[in-house]
Amino acid sequence: MRRTALGLGLAALTMAASAAPLDTYRDRYRVLVLSAPDAADAQLTDQRAALGPVREGIAERDLVVLEAVGSGAEARTLRAALGLPDDSFRAVLVGKDGGAKLTAAAPIPPQRLFSTVDAMPMRRAEMRGRP
Template sequence: MRAFVAGLCLAALAFGASAARDPLAAQRWRSRILVVSAPSAGDAGLKAQRAALGPVRDGLAERNLVVMEAVGTGPEATALRKRLRLPPEAFRAVLIGKDGGSKLVSEEPIPPQTLFATIDAMPMRKDEMRTRSSGP
């Protein structure tokens, strides 16, 4: 029993260490992620991306799309940029699938229509839409 508990503790520590190295790990297989990276809060690309996403919150939720921002030079922003190999001095928007892979990378804000079309073309999303439409 003691060995079992020790094994669980080690597994929990390993998971925690993995999540610390990969800030996207907690969302894997749960959500798609749009990572928006900007050098500062005043960045024009960041402001434009926020403005474009504001009116389409329902569409984001429907597609299990979470927005994460890497703004400035803090540890969270640095970790996200390192994970995705993004430059700290420029705007980038990256769409990450539920599998953790990059699906779309842009140096410009991504219009919601482009995000939604890209996501809706993914096999996992097609399955979600089929399941939802054939539900009770």
């Protein structure tokens, strides 16, 4: 698994097809899964651009961004785990409990993403415990 040096948490998905693709993150991270038919998808590009300036907020919320792009085995495995189509863009926020909390067919604005995360009971407890 790779992560960007700037802390965005954008990761390359490298896991065995038989493993549940999000199990690595369960109970430790929230995951934003971006699924697109190819890397040139306009909505994928827009979502990446929206997330770029809010890297600090992403890290603060223990959020990792995974991409299921193209038709490779890893992308297919992740899409299958979340029931996502392979021919259109989807963004799915997965909580630390492994459940999908928000699914969108268009890029999710960072403020909506953050407000959804911040309303979660586990996140509220985290905010009370952090300085």
